[in-house]
Amino acid sequence: MAILEYRVEDGCAIVTWDQADRSMNVVNAAALEALDAAVVRAVADADVKGIVLTSGKKGSFVAGADLAELEKLGAGPFDAADLAKRTGEVLAQLRRMETCGKPVVAALNGLALGGGYEIALACHRRIVVDARGAKVGLPEATMGLMPGAGGTVRLPRLIGIANALGVILEGKQLAPDEALKKGLVDEVVPEGELLAAAKRWILGGGSAVQPWDQKGAKVPGGGIDSTGGLQTLMGSVAMVHANTFGNYPHAKAILSAVYEGMRLPVERAARVETRYFLSLLAGPVAKAMLRTLFFGMQNASKGTRRPKDVPPFEVRKLGILGAGLMGAGVAFVAAKAGVDVVLLDRDEAGAEKGRQYAVDRLQRDLAKGRTTQEKVDATLARIRPTASYDDLAGCDVVVEAVFENREVKAAVTKRAEAVLTERAIFGSNTSGLPITGLAEASVRPANFVGMHFFSPVERMQLVEVIRGRETSDETLAKTYDFVRRIGKTAIVVNDARSFYTSRVFGTYITEGAELLRSGVAPALIENAGRISGMPMPPLALSDEVGLDLMRHAGEQAKIDLGERFEPSAMGDAVELLVGRLGRHGRKNGKGFYDYRPDGGKSLWPGLGEHFPVGAAQPDAREIVQRYLLAQCLETARCIEEGVVTSPEDCDVGAILGWGFAAYTGGPCSYMDTLGIARVVEICDGLAARLGKRFAPPALLRDMARDGRTFYAS
């Protein structure tokens, strides 16, 4: 299979990487061997002054390592010695390239990420096109991994330790301008001028010696033992630990590889990097993160579970009912994605207020230089505020985001449908009202679906799509297409109380209240929340959601569930705080916390009076386990009840929807990692002490008995 094309042009060898069987080039053994051969050939040719390495793929140079191969490796025990040997060969090839004696330029025509950028780092110059979508960087950290082809060795030597650690630890992908500013590339050129610029540099006498191979080479900003270097390291270690509590082994591995590697020659530093890289690959975190944060999200955004046989649905015009917080957010996101939006509210002023949300955000982006006046104008021109239902004519999709009230929702559904065609779909953004019930107001219940967006819409990637009893496959497929069209990711769940995300997320908050009720110190409750890797501790989170809103939800649950309603510790706490003490959470500055005008907050000292702290306190690790397992068990119940059908949707939804600890890969991944039998054993123990909320559902017992896992069965 063809991998590289080699030709000589104006005294330069143009090596074009173009893997025939793929849409993007990926780094694998065959490609690197071909590259090695091309370098040997160019070096041997006296007419060739230098090498230009570029790609034949539109918009991308090399997308990085073959992650499917990595995932396969991570899935089971692998032969580490063999992998170390193979990685060593890659590193030696790259080293041969950078010491071949002729200048090599990476001509980056688009994405150059991970392994792709590491190859560029082993070239003597990096030139990137100024094109939309062009990105360079080392995103491995976002998947619990680290660069494994010399990235931790070359980048600090190229741009300094502090800058390199920033890029590597955060897994940043940089646009051309930013990459140039930070020194990740040497030149940015307009599209179409890439090869000319590369050749110009070679023919102008470009150096074939890397900065770190030059005599008396110095690391920019100082080496590892300089005051600056040591300060950077110490600061980074403290920061990483403060942010991750040791949950992300890759962060520590990156710091160690850089610290040790900077004291060694390049070849030996690369071997140190390999050891850390392999240790990550062998551990559970990278495996779980790779599966959910890369493959799971890719599948979800591609719509792998979209019903087939429904032709692609083009969404040109979107109607939004209710221009409040959510409606305005959806309008902004859709308009930004190029969709025409009709934003309807009870009166013109209300609708205009919703459009103002987009104005404010775009102005902010403009002030920060993130967009242009032209784009701002174009986006705003797409949002048409109105109070007239007639303007909805011709909409492909309508999203309803009026008050959370059945009657109001029924009324707007009827009025909107009167002007829609059979082809249009209607999505309700209800946070918890059953979709099947809401669809009763619809004359086309097959076209009716739940589209649960999260706030703030522009930042939250997930849309939880809820299938009502009557929702057709066609509507579901169209919903997938719409969600994708506006750049979001969909998971599909079946209609049930609180759907999936709110239901599972609620157990985390409730567990915080259970701990409070049982005499655990509030500071310990909150610190354990941070240590667990959840984005916010449970009591602070309750304040954010709003205690009055939680009280309202509890009252609604009581009505809906009747005899099946079970009082919870959170219900009691909320009743006390809102009902008797008037503490509503962040919005009135008083909740579990006191909020200061300067933006600071501290746990309310009065809590101890209402929830006396016990003499004996549990271990923080046990609390962490309770937080995570409470959510895992609820997830398993959702699967058992058919609310969610795929573990991948559970995991993607958990991480994108409410920020479930990403290092676990999501609740199903976490249960698989612990082992289902172990989960059952721990939960049986917790249930005996704490009550039936920890009782494992039959599904888990069956899986444990049969030795099944969520992902392998």
Ligand code: NAI
């Ligand atoms: P909001 O109160 O900010 O906005 C509701 C908007 O609907 C208001 O502008 C109101 O004037 C308009 N409206 C009310 N009745 C109307 C009618 N008959 N015709 C036209 N417009 C009407 O509420 P928010 O927060 O935007 O919530 C909207 C929906 O989204 C609710 O169902 C809510 O449960 C749901 N939701 C809210 C989330 C949140 O974080 N706020 C998250 C996910 C869903």
